[in-house]
Amino acid sequence: MRGLQTLNQLSKRCYAAPRIAPLTEPLVSPKPPPAATRPAQNVQVSKLPSGLVVASLETYSPVSKIGVFVKAGSRYEPVGNQGVTHLLRLASNLTTKGVSAFRITRGLEALGSSLSVTSTREHMIYSLDFLRDDLDAVIEYLINVTTAPEFRPWEVAELTSRVKIDRALAKQCAQTSVIEKLHQAAYKNALSNSLYCPEYRVGKITGDNMQEFVADNYKSSRMALVGLGVSHSALKQVAEQHLDVHKGAGTPGDKAIYHGGEQRVQNGDSLTHTLIACEGAESGTAEASAFSLLQQLLGAGPQVKRGSNVNSKLSQGIAKATTQPFDATAFNLSYSDSGLFGLYTISQASSTREVIKAAMAQVSTVAGGAISEEELARAKAQLKTEHLMVLENSEGLLEEIGIQTLYSGTYSSPEDVAKGIDSVTSTDVINAAKKFVQSKKTLASRGHLVNTPFVDEL
Incomplete structure (x- = not known):
C-alpha cells in the first residue's frame, strides 16, 4: 500500500513541475514545412480498339476507387429471362472461375477493401474501394467478379431467399413501388422492365440463365473501366x-x-402517393437541361435538410387549394433514349384530387410564360x-464519369455542364412545360384511391 502511495505522489510531482523562468516573450510556433504542391488533374479518357473505354482522375487520395460499368441493366433482359439482373446484383460475391466466394470475402477484408x-x-456497376498501394492485390477480385462468374447451382439457389427479401422491402416502400409502376405504365418494352425479379420468376432463374445473359451483354464494347486516385497508365x-x-x-x-397509361394500387394506406409524368428527354441533351431547370423551378425538394419546401411553386400553389398536409415535388428521369418528367405528390x-x-395548374402557369428572370437565375444556380455536390462524393463522381464516358466516349467537365445550363433560355423551359401539359401522360398511384383522378381526367 505504501508503495502505491509513493507512486501516486511521484506522478503528482511530475505533473506540477515549477516554472524555471518567467514568460516575457510570446511563444512562437514553428512553421510547418510547405506541403508539396501537386498539379490539378483532369479526367483522362482512352478508348481501346475493342471499344472498351478507360477513364481516370488522379485525386492523390490515399484511398482509391475503381469501377466497371456495363450496359447490362434490366432494360436488356429478354422477355424469357426477366429478373436476371436482380440475381446478378446479389451474386457478386459468389465463386468465380478464378477465386472462391470464401477467398473473395476474406481477401478483401484482409486488405481493408470493399466491393459493391x-x-x-x-447499367450494372461494380465498384471497389481500396488503399491506393493495393491496386495489384485487389484487381483480381474485381476482374473475376465481372468477367469470370461461375454461377454454381447450389449457390444460385441460395439467392432465392434474398430475392424474396428485396421484393418485400421494395413492396413496402411506397416510393419505390410507385416508381416501378410508373415505368410499367409508361413504356411498352425495355424501360418497363423492373429492377426486381418478377414474382413468377422467383426461384426459377438458373445459373445457365445468368451465364447466357452475361455472355450476351458483358462485352468489351459495352464496358467502361473508371478509376479515381489511380494513374491512367496503370488503369489502362x-x-x-x-x-x-x-x-x-x-x-x-x-x-x-413510350405510350403512356396508368397503374393503380388500391390498399389501406393513410397516404396516397401519385406520380404523373410525360415523356421527357434523352440524357445529355439541351432539352434534358430544360426539363431539369423546370424541375428546379417547380420544386425539386427542400433546400434545407429536414426542412420544408414552402418556397417552391408547387407548394405555394397547393397550399392555396387545401389545408390538409401534403408534399409535392417535380422529378426528371433521363435515360439514353428517353426520359420521364412529372410531378410526385403525397x-x-x-x-x-x-x-x-393545383400541382398541374402550376405547370400550366409556367407553360403560359410566367417565368421571371430572377426565378430562372435561381433555378440555374440550384441546378449547378x-x-x-454530386461530384463532391467519390461514388457520385465515379458514376458521373462512368456513365458519360460509356455512352459518349468523352467527359464533360463541370465548367462545360455549367455553360450548358446557362445557355438554356426561358423559352426552352416554357416549351418543356408545354410538352408536359399537351402530351400524353402516365399516372401511377398507390394508397386509398377513392379521390384520385384517372389519367384520362387530367
Whole structure:
C-alpha cells in the first residue's frame, strides 16, 4: 500500500513541475514545412480498339476507387429471362472461375477493401474501394467478379431467399413501388422492365440463365473501366490485360417505346402517393437541361435538410387549394433514349384530387410564360450547385464519369455542364412545360384511391 502511495505522489510531482523562468516573450510556433504542391488533374479518357473505354482522375487520395460499368441493366433482359439482373446484383460475391466466394470475402477484408454492386435500368456497376498501394492485390477480385462468374447451382439457389427479401422491402416502400409502376405504365418494352425479379420468376432463374445473359451483354464494347486516385497508365494496363478480351457488340437492346397509361394500387394506406409524368428527354441533351431547370423551378425538394419546401411553386400553389398536409415535388428521369418528367405528390386520400389539380395548374402557369428572370437565375444556380455536390462524393463522381464516358466516349467537365445550363433560355423551359401539359401522360398511384383522378381526367 505504501508503495502505491509513493507512486501516486511521484506522478503528482511530475505533473506540477515549477516554472524555471518567467514568460516575457510570446511563444512562437514553428512553421510547418510547405506541403508539396501537386498539379490539378483532369479526367483522362482512352478508348481501346475493342471499344472498351478507360477513364481516370488522379485525386492523390490515399484511398482509391475503381469501377466497371456495363450496359447490362434490366432494360436488356429478354422477355424469357426477366429478373436476371436482380440475381446478378446479389451474386457478386459468389465463386468465380478464378477465386472462391470464401477467398473473395476474406481477401478483401484482409486488405481493408470493399466491393459493391448496383444496378439501374441501363447499367450494372461494380465498384471497389481500396488503399491506393493495393491496386495489384485487389484487381483480381474485381476482374473475376465481372468477367469470370461461375454461377454454381447450389449457390444460385441460395439467392432465392434474398430475392424474396428485396421484393418485400421494395413492396413496402411506397416510393419505390410507385416508381416501378410508373415505368410499367409508361413504356411498352425495355424501360418497363423492373429492377426486381418478377414474382413468377422467383426461384426459377438458373445459373445457365445468368451465364447466357452475361455472355450476351458483358462485352468489351459495352464496358467502361473508371478509376479515381489511380494513374491512367496503370488503369489502362489493367484494361488491356483483363477486360479487353470479350470481343463483339453484344445484345443491342430495343429502343424504348413510350405510350403512356396508368397503374393503380388500391390498399389501406393513410397516404396516397401519385406520380404523373410525360415523356421527357434523352440524357445529355439541351432539352434534358430544360426539363431539369423546370424541375428546379417547380420544386425539386427542400433546400434545407429536414426542412420544408414552402418556397417552391408547387407548394405555394397547393397550399392555396387545401389545408390538409401534403408534399409535392417535380422529378426528371433521363435515360439514353428517353426520359420521364412529372410531378410526385403525397397527400391524404380526401384531398388527393385537389392537390393534383393545383400541382398541374402550376405547370400550366409556367407553360403560359410566367417565368421571371430572377426565378430562372435561381433555378440555374440550384441546378449547378446540385451537380457540383454530386461530384463532391467519390461514388457520385465515379458514376458521373462512368456513365458519360460509356455512352459518349468523352467527359464533360463541370465548367462545360455549367455553360450548358446557362445557355438554356426561358423559352426552352416554357416549351418543356408545354410538352408536359399537351402530351400524353402516365399516372401511377398507390394508397386509398377513392379521390384520385384517372389519367384520362387530367
